[in-house]
Amino acid sequence: xxxxxxxxxxxxxxxxxxxxxxxxxxxxxxxxxxxxxxxxxxxxxxxxxxxxxxxxxxxxxxxxxxxxxxxxxxxxxxxxxxxxxxxxxxxxxxxxxxxxxxxxxxxxxxxxxxxxxxxxxxxxxxxxxxxxxxxxxxxxxxxxxxxxxxxxxxxxxxxxxxxxxxxxxxxxxxxxxxxxxxxxxxxxxxxxxxxxxxxxxxxxxxxxxxxxxx
Amino acid sequence: xxxxxxxxxxxxxxxxxxxxxxxxxxxxxxxxxxxxxxxxxxxxxxxxxxxxxxxxxxxxxxxxxxxxxxxxxxxxxxxxxxxxxxxxxxxxxxxxxxxxxxxxxxxxxxxxxxxxxxxxxxxxxxxxxxxxxxxxxxxxxxxxxxxxxxxxxxxxxxxxxxxxxxxxxxxxxxxxxxxxxxxxxxxxxxxxxxxxxxxxxxxxxxxxxxxxxxxxxxxxxxxxx
Numbered sequence: 001x002x003x004x005x006x007x008x009x010x011x012x013x014x015x016x017x018x019x020x021x022x023x024x025x026x027x028x029x030x031x032x033x034x035x036x037x038x039x040x041x042x043x044x045x046x047x048x049x050x051x052x053x054x055x056x057x058x059x060x061x062x063x064x065x066x067x068x069x070x071x072x073x074x075x076x077x078x079x080x081x082x083x084x085x086x087x088x089x090x091x092x093x094x095x096x097x098x099x100x101x102x103x104x105x106x107x108x109x110x111x112x113x114x115x116x117x118x119x120x121x122x123x124x125x126x127x128x129x130x131x132x133x134x135x136x137x138x139x140x141x142x143x144x145x146x147x148x149x150x151x152x153x154x155x156x157x158x159x160x161x162x163x164x165x166x167x168x169x170x171x172x173x174x175x176x177x178x179x180x181x182x183x184x185x186x187x188x189x190x191x192x193x194x195x196x197x198x199x200x201x202x203x204x205x206x207x208x209x210x211x212x213x214x
Numbered sequence: 215x216x217x218x219x220x221x222x223x224x225x226x227x228x229x230x231x232x233x234x235x236x237x238x239x240x241x242x243x244x245x246x247x248x249x250x251x252x253x254x255x256x257x258x259x260x261x262x263x264x265x266x267x268x269x270x271x272x273x274x275x276x277x278x279x280x281x282x283x284x285x286x287x288x289x290x291x292x293x294x295x296x297x298x299x300x301x302x303x304x305x306x307x308x309x310x311x312x313x314x315x316x317x318x319x320x321x322x323x324x325x326x327x328x329x330x331x332x333x334x335x336x337x338x339x340x341x342x343x344x345x346x347x348x349x350x351x352x353x354x355x356x357x358x359x360x361x362x363x364x365x366x367x368x369x370x371x372x373x374x375x376x377x378x379x380x381x382x383x384x385x386x387x388x389x390x391x392x393x394x395x396x397x398x399x400x401x402x403x404x405x406x407x408x409x410x411x412x413x414x415x416x417x418x419x420x421x422x423x424x425x426x427x428x429x430x431x432x433x434x435x436x437x438x439x
Contacts, residue, residue: 057423072408
């Protein structure tokens with residue numbers, strides 16, 4: 001089995017690369033959506049809530065099938081990698097948005113008023129007062145989302161990407177070394193996810209008392 | 215043909231077949247959710263015990279199940295268990311096993327969280343009023359725990375339905391597989407039906423999960439205090 005280890009390493013790199021890209025875009029989408037909801041921007045607010053409901057109530061696998069097999073029929077061809085990143089961002093954006101929003105909403109209105117009262121501009125209050133606190137409240141959920149999204153990358157094999165699942169299935173099909181292939185699969189995901197999980201737990205402990213008034 | 219297969223969607227009994235496929239997904243989710251709730255309550259109670267052995271065992275179980283992608287767990291049971299124990303498990307049975315294992319872990323953690331979120335003074339005040347231990351649980355602790363738990367358990371159901379879409383990858387014929395079959399069967403007459411058929415599957419999942427999500431957030435708001 002040792003000689004197939006490099007297949008797992010390559011696959012893990014691909015998973016990580018697409019996962020990180022998807023997570024970064026999710027964070028941006030999430031932040032923008034959360035701000036739109038926070039400021040209650042008239043029409044955009046509606047669009048954002050439709051997006052969030054659509055994305056949270058459908059599985060990634062179905063989203064990927066639609067992107068990869070459905071859209072080419074109206075002339076929109078996207079590569080496997082593109083579909084994977086778009087799908088993951090579409091899914092992750094709504095989860096990140098909810099995380100940011102719950103953080104922002106947890107900060108009392110009096111903080112904004114106090115900030116304005118001592119002569120800060122609106123942007124300064126957001127930047128120096130609201131955001132740091134909101135972020136520390138959001139961090140546990142954001143970390144949980146990161147782990148969730150990395151786990152979700154396991155369906156990428158369905159759009160013809162050679163990820164970890166794909167390699168494991170391939171090896172099972174080719175050599176019938178089911179036990180070894182599955183063991184390597186589990187180890188690969190543990191190596192990917194355990195460090196993230198530890199960092200998340202550490203961050204959560206560090207930031208727990210950052211909020212005002214705790 | 216420029217209708218891109220919306221015709222195919224309603225041709226013959228295609229739409230009924232899609233709904234049948236969705237029902238298989240929902241059936242597996244519901245069985246798993248019910249089993250998970252029962253086992254999860256037991257696990258949650260077990261996790262609040264002070265015994266170090268049960269604490270360690272349940273923690274390892276919880277962490278392993280939660281950190282592994284559900285698809286990996288499906289592969290472990292569907293391919294691994296079959297080989298290791300020489301038993302033949304159908305895709306559907308493997309799916310129920312995996313989603314019950316996963317759901318139990320999630321539910322167990324929710325139950326534990328709900329139980330420890332009831333402050334100690336609630337027990338003490340009950341006792342001070344002269345209630346017996348069973349009365350304290352019956353009238354004070356369990357109603358409060360349930361209020362925190364029910365919205366979360368309903369949320370677990372939508373997550374279960376969404377996750378169950380993975381079973382197509384271990385060869386269970388469900389809504390996505392039937393969609394594929396319909397597209398392939400009409401490949402020559404309507405080569406472009408994939409857009410509408412997969413679009414329909416997308417909205418079927420949405421229609422299955424959305425009402426449940428709404429219910430959960432309604433209940434959560436209603437019971438907040």
